[in-house]
Amino acid sequence: MSAGRPAVARQVPHHGTEAHRRHPRTKPEQRLPGRPRSEQASRAIIAATLEMLAEGVSLDSLSMEAVATRAGVGKATLYRRWSNKAALISDALVSLYEPPVPVLRGSVREELTTAVDDLRRWTRDSIAGRLLTHFTSGPCCSPELRAQYFQSVIEPKKAVFREILRRRIVNGDVHPSIDIEATLWIVFGSVLFGYALSEGAGEEQFSSDNIVDLILPGISSASPPQ
Structure with missing residues (x-):
């Protein structure tokens, strides 16, 4: 160092400087858990x-x-x-739960027939429908699992019919004194349990029209239940 020449202090970068705050060093992207x-x-x-x-x-x-x-x-x-x-x-x-899906509207007979058609197709073609015998007639099924099956799988299907009947009562097509739950079980007994007990053989024995024609006279506002 030359005599008489003032020493120059070295500038040491400081992580708290304004420049560093403006341009922070980016960390490599962390992997998320699996x-x-x-x-x-x-x-x-x-x-x-x-x-x-x-x-x-x-x-x-x-x-x-x-x-x-x-x-x-x-x-x-x-x-x-x-x-x-x-x-x-x-x-x-x-995991099988599916929200109720309204059917296309028409006359009360057309709407119920469409809903029964959908129920029959679901029973025959879906995994949830094919499990029916395990949770209705199977001796190895616990009451808890049977209740879970009906709550998660059958109840959303019943909700479709329940909504139709309640709306048709308001519209005047269905008599307000009918027992909605009993009517539902007539439909579901015909489709679900008939299919399960016959292992599908009963599929050709009756049609959706047959089922609706059996229940419609008993629920119609034109012929109120006795």
Whole structure:
């Protein structure tokens, strides 16, 4: 250093400077936990459970190990989510819930016939419908699982018919003194239990028109119930 020349202090960058605050160093993007993978495994387990039951595996024969194999997951993955078979089946039934879908409107007869057609098609073609025998006539079904099936699966279907009858009462097409719940069970007994007990053989024995023609005279405002 030359004599008489003042020393120049070195400028040390400080992380609190204005420049640093304007241009902070960006951190590498952090990976999120494996949530998507976890949800995918849960969906696969639920799907495997429903598929096996719909294919005819009984509630008693269904095993956690077989479900894990079908879903392509380890048993530990399955048991971390569901500690027993009843809990797994209960959640599988909850996943079947579908909000009620109103049918196209026309005359009361046309509307009810369309709704019965939809119910018959659902019973025959959907996984939820094909599970009916497990939770109605199966000796291995617990009261809790039977109640869960009716709450998650059957009740939304009944809600469609209930809405039709209530609206038609307001419109004057259906007599206000009818027992709506009894009427619903006449329809559902004809379709669901008739199909389940006959294992589909009764499908050709009666039509949706037959069912509606049987109940309509008893609920019509033109011929009030006695």
